[in-house]
Amino acid sequence: MQTIEEAYDFIQKVGICTIFSESVPGIGSFYDAVDLPDRSGGRTKWGARMEAVWEWKIELPTLYPEDIYYGKIKGGHAALMSMRYFKEVHYPKHAYVVSACKPLAQQVYEIVRLSPGTTAEVRREAMERFGCSKSRFDTALKELQISLNIVRLNEPDLKNDTWVPFEEVYGELELGGGQEDDA
Template sequence: MVKTFEEACEFVLKHKVCTVFGSKDSPYVSLWDHTDLSAKKPAGGGWSPRVQAVWDWKTRIPQTFPDEIFYGKVPGGDAVLMEMNYLREVHYPKAYQPIEELPELSQQLYELIQMEPWYTGDLRREAMERFGCTKSRFDTALKKLQISLNIVRSLDPRIENDFWLPFREVYWDIFERYQESGD
């Protein structure tokens, strides 16, 4: 069972892919389900020790070890932490979809992110105003961009909220490898 940041890193590397929070439909092991910290909320309110730890780890692990661990979403929409070689050799060739194959709203969001990185809230407001979409449609389109490996969250530890960048700018080596091979 996982209790520390170091153990959480080892857990991800051992399992290659794990969901951040539990998902009954996921084929992957869950970091949440294997974290041995209290899920009981403190008397004064706030997050339980387990929520605090797992929420921190999902961001801090890939920021601390960007060459070893990837944060993203998999088909079905689950947030995962993934060992980088698994991303490179197995997941990317199966999951990547060219932007042209995605729904129009996803393509429109991608165009905005390509021009400049965006925080989720700012991007949502811009998309709702510019494209007339609902919050739900926006969330679905953003999730599709993550699942298809067209965008990723910034790994800059100074950025606390989700800040979106094109996948190919962060992981050019992976993107280029499969574009050249035609896979």
């Protein structure tokens, strides 16, 4: 694929893909499917391929919020999914209530619930209030994404990842009650 339209069609066809070349059994890579030059043809030293992947992972769910979901999957891998796959397969299997998350993740969720913000803003508040390290914060934030308790806000003008409670964007879905093994 070489255009954002082809990228859209690819996601609708495969249902789910990781963003980068990562070995997740049974899941292909968006990066591997992009057919653009690796180290040339772009505006930066990254090359046209990496530039397209980086831009499209944000643009696709922003342009097509009813059709494409962006989030983290088990193992912390970033992924794009067709909304059909997300609703029928991923969500029922992987969503669990925040009370099943680790304590720091629950605390970080409360920050996001009361005052949605960018990663840096939420991290700063969590580190000040709970004395956690950046690494522990990052783990908690990842757990909240994997468990489908928070989601990145898909607004066209946002420059940084901004986190909101999952139900604020996808309120029509109901969270499951249990926790997936090794989540």
